[in-house]
Amino acid sequence: MNPKQLSVIIPTYNRLGRLKDVLTALEAQTYPLEQFEVIVVSDGSSDGTHAYLAHIQTRLQLHAIIQENQGPAAARNAGIARATGEIVVFLDDDVVPVPVFLAEHMRIHQHQPAAIVLGPMLSPPAFKLSPWVYWEQEMLMKQYRALEQGKWRPTARQFYTGNSSLPRSYLVAAGGFDTRFRRAEDLELGYRLARMQVQFCFNAQAIGYHYAERSWRSWIEIPYSYGRSDILFARAGEAWLAPTLRKEFRGRHLFIRLLVMLCLDHFTLSRLFLTGLRALAVHSYTAGWPKLARFTLSAIFNLRYYQGVADELGGRERFLIADSR
Numbered sequence: 626m627n628p629k630q631l632s633v634i635i636p637t638y639n640r641l642g643r644l645k646d647v648l649t650a651l652e653a654q655t656y657p658l659e660q661f662e663v664i665v666v667s668d669g670s671s672d673g674t675h676a677y678l679a680h681i682q683t684r685l686q687l688h689a690i691i692q693e694n695q696g697p698a699a700a701r702n703a704g705i706a707r708a709t710g711e712i713v714v715f716l717d718d719d720v721v722p723v724p725v726f727l728a729e730h731m732r733i734h735q736h737q738p739a740a741i742v743l744g745p746m747l748s749p750p751a752f753k754l755s756p757w758v759y760w761e762q763e764m765l766m767k768q769y770r771a772l773e774q775g776k777w778r779p780t781a782r783q784f785y786t787g788n789s790s791l792p793r794s795y796l797v798a799a800g801g802f803d804t805r806f807r808r809a810e811d812l813e814l815g816y817r818l819a820r821m822q823v824q825f826c827f828n829a830q831a832i833g834y835h836y837a838e839r840s841w842r843s844w845i846e847i848p849y850s851y852g853r854s855d856i857l858f859a860r861a862g863e864a865w866l867a868p869t870l871r872k873e874f875r876g877r878h879l880f881i882r883l884l885v886m887l888c889l890d891h892f893t894l895s896r897l898f899l900t901g902l903r904a905l906a907v908h909s910y911t912a913g914w915p916k917l918a919r920f921t922l923s924a925i926f927n928l929r930y931y932q933g934v935a936d937e938l939g940g941r942e943r944f945l946i947a948d949s950r
């Protein structure tokens with residue numbers, strides 16, 4: 626490919642320390658530095674990121690965009706508007722790429738120009754994760770193993786913009802990210818891209834190490850937002866999602882289904898279960914009982930997800946009606 630046909634877009638918010646690691650790793654890429662640009666979009670950061678970007682000394686072709694906090698969708702859209710590369714690589718500000726990261730993304734695009742490439746976000750060695758983030762990473766690893774072994778085909782449901790790449794023309798044709806979504810904005814875009822009959826590819830060698838740090842409160846809001854978003858996606862044109870969600874719920878462990886049915890629309894009971902299950906998960910993780918910790922955190926994640934689904938549907942009764950179809 627010709628020089629400067631690759632744009633790396635990194636939205637960032639108050640992660641200056643890790644952002645420095647990401648940029649250092651991009652400087653160490655085997656892919657020629659003169660053949661890619663890096664666009665960092667600081668989305669209302671207040672930790673010194675703006676000053677750092679204004680005075681940074683780097684060998685990268687770095688462009689900084691400073692904006693008021695508008696969310697990751699708006700930040701990535703700003704990066705897309707500034708990008709000049711034919712291929713856009715999305716990288717999160719806490720995902721540190723290995724030296725062959727860009728070369729591996731581009732290797733697929735050179736042989737499959739119409740592909741959307743998905744790379745893994747692995748747990749860093751010797752980095753301590755909170756129990757809930759450890760669980761989250763384990764679930765990702767389970768997906769990656771299934772993709773690598775051919776048990777699953779990569780789809781829009783794996784379009785995580787912490788580590789992915791695609792032709793910029795696809796982003797323009799799809800209209801970019803929907804800024805109404807503060808979470809799951811990448812999946813929403815992935816569904817719209819899928820309607821364009823594009824091909825999703827998984828490259829296990831395009832590795833980024835995910836230095837994830839999330840508070841408990843932040844973590845339990847994620848599945849709730851995903852639940853609400855999936856119903857919105859189903860209404861917006863992804864009709865296949867509704868029966869898929871019902872089928873998935875019926876396939877959950879009996880304890881999880883009972884937990885969800887007990888807690889829907891019962892705030893006090895839900896809070897008690899969440900408090901107790903969190904304590905059990907932390908104790909199990911600390912005591913070296915990973916299976917119990919994983920099961921407990923899966924129960925919490927599923928409870929919050931289906932609470933989001935039910936709330937977006939209009940409450941417990943509408944959830945029960947939907948599940949009975």
